[in-house]
Amino acid sequence: MIESSTKGLNLYQHTDLTDFPYANIVIVHGLAEHSGRYDTLANFFLSHHMNVFRYDQRGHGKSEGKRGDLTNTDELPDDCKIVIDIAKSQFPNLPTFLLGHSMGGHTVLKVATKYPGIVDGIIATDPLSISFGPKVDGDPESYIKNDLANGVNTDPRVIKKYNSDPMNLKEYTVGLMNTLRDSTSELKQNLDKVVDPILLLHGADDGIIPVADSLEIYQKFATKDKEIHIYPHLMHEILNEPSRKWEIYEEILYWIKKHSY
Template identity: 30%
Template sequence: MSLGEMEMDQLTSGASNRIIPIFKTLRASLIFVYSLFISLLLVILPRRRRISSSNAVAAPPSSPRKHLKRRSVWLIREDEDTLRRRALAEGLEMGNEDSCCRWSTSLFFGVRRNALFIRSWFPVSGDLKGILIIIHGLNEHSGRYAQFAKQLTSYNFGVYAMDWIGHGGSDGLHGYVPSLDHVVADTGAFLEKIKLENPGIPCFLFGHSTGGAVVLKAASLPYIERMLEGIVLTSPALRVKPAHPIVGAVAPFFSLVAPRFQFKGANKRGIPVSRDPAALLAKYSDPLVYTGPIRVRTGHEILRISSYLMRNFKSVTVPFFVLHGTADKVTDPLASQDLYNEAASQFKDIKLYDGFLHDLLFEPEREQVARDIIYWMEKRLASNMGQVNILW
């Protein structure tokens, strides 16, 4: 086995690939489950007071100071981690500013007032054709898409990219997503802000993997769809299933009683996400990429949004372009085909890349994938121009 093959075998990731081993470890965690169940019963069931025959002695209440101290220590650690990641995000080189492209970073406060880290790239000259807003995948961050963004600016597209909560330079515990619906709402709020700041400029949403699921759900909301010219989905997480049906029953319980809990066996060897060994090494040596075991709530949220989308393919009406590698073992390319077949959208396209893996924009053919996306957006804009001409 070559060194490159060894690296690709060890450096792996992916939403569904990590969810499955999480719940396999439940077989060896029955004592933990039982303990949680008993603890929950003790909290829910009313406590009986023990009164002696002579005097009623009330147990002293637990000190609220101890509880607050424990909580404050946890919050301090989370804030310190956020500041550390934000400093790394600010210091990340996004390419030299030249006569063709300028880039910047900023903070956007989401619907729950969380500070979300934002990057932007814009062409220096020429008329702006449109704006693409990038929503990254699980455990990664917006800075990974700098090369794609610069390619877009060379075609006179502006680019914004937003780190979700718990990712990149944004607020939150690293790798922890309390609700993907919050990410959907933040995406809509950020799109609205961009539309206000760029009146008359067509906007597209781009989502990769779990980010693709977020974008598709966001675009299913009428007020968000009205602001969009279309969406682009690469390797979307549309059919993520647990290893066993019982997982669907226990996942909601675990996500409530131990949402931040990490299964230590959930981040071992798995499935490569790119055929480029250098791209894999760069991804998993990046300190802003979360490589720890997936957290229980995060896994449950992926299962939940995937299940919702699968039930609602027929109600999709937004113009879209879905791209998927046929050799992807992290998310299901057949689910992308089902989306294309079942969606009610009048303007829709699909491209399946033979033999490609999960991270399409980090495959050896990444520039061609990017050009396919750019050409689709140009085709979409041209179709709208044709509609305007017919109306006039």
């Protein structure tokens, strides 16, 4: 466990080290899930000589905090920076990359705007970025049902596994939803602060976050070192799509290697 950016609240953090590493990568999971869902991706990076740093975002998985809650738009990027600092302090001579999916994608984009230059490159897959719908009415501490399984994946086996995973949250707070909404508004105003190399990946048939969002934010990044890949027929969890995930892993690896040497 490590201390989060909120004093007294600890985060579960896990490190996997490899032989003869040439880079570090920090992986940030999405809303209502946990870092353990990225075991396959982590093992892929390890097999290609990258050290992998993962953590459960506050209120998720094995981390502390009220389940599925968020109260401040800075909590996500500030927590992530702590893990980045751990990776860089352990291996100061290696390039460090940041990969986030969905809400984790939002986290890494917020890191890019708030802490430019802290990593050597950022990968965001189907990121929550600039649109989040209307404000949710109700008590911020009250809970609403997690309906994220709809539009997640083209393979029903992946959806079944998602729903049966006890570590995935079945609900989250009204406060979290409205804080994320406020955070997307902040991000939209600061996209021109993204100066790091960045790779955007998005499923064209994403049923949760519109692919149009990634197409829009890509145009507003200040960095000239940017790529966007759109995958026809794939839905939200492109990293879990059985038909193409290995191809997507290889594309990410190729991009990281280009920015490592």
